[in-house]
Amino acid sequence: MRTAWDIIRRPLLTEKAMRLMEENKYTFEVDRKANKYEIKKAVEMVFKVEVDRVRTLQMPAKPKRMGRHVGQRPAWKKAVVTLKEGHRIPFFEGA
Secondary structure, three states, X not given: OOOHHHHEEEEOOOHHHHHHHOOOEEEEEEOOOOOHXXXXXXXXXXXXXXXXXXXXXXXXXXXXXXXXXXXXXXXXXXXXXXXXOOOOOHHHOOO
């Protein structure tokens, strides 16, 4: 059984994510096997807010080189969570 913290890996604090916060949308890196329903329940449980919509994206693996050695960054999953009107996550307000 996965906990809410197993589903939500970390918040993403990029420039685009900061612009989305003005529209009451928050961005997280989530477990690749998690579905939208699990992500919604995890965000509601951890941050005590009401979620309106969850959108997910599969971010592809990127090839990287270190000299003549070729490797890959791992693929990961991103979730953009829209909160209901009047709800905010205070954790992000200081960022």
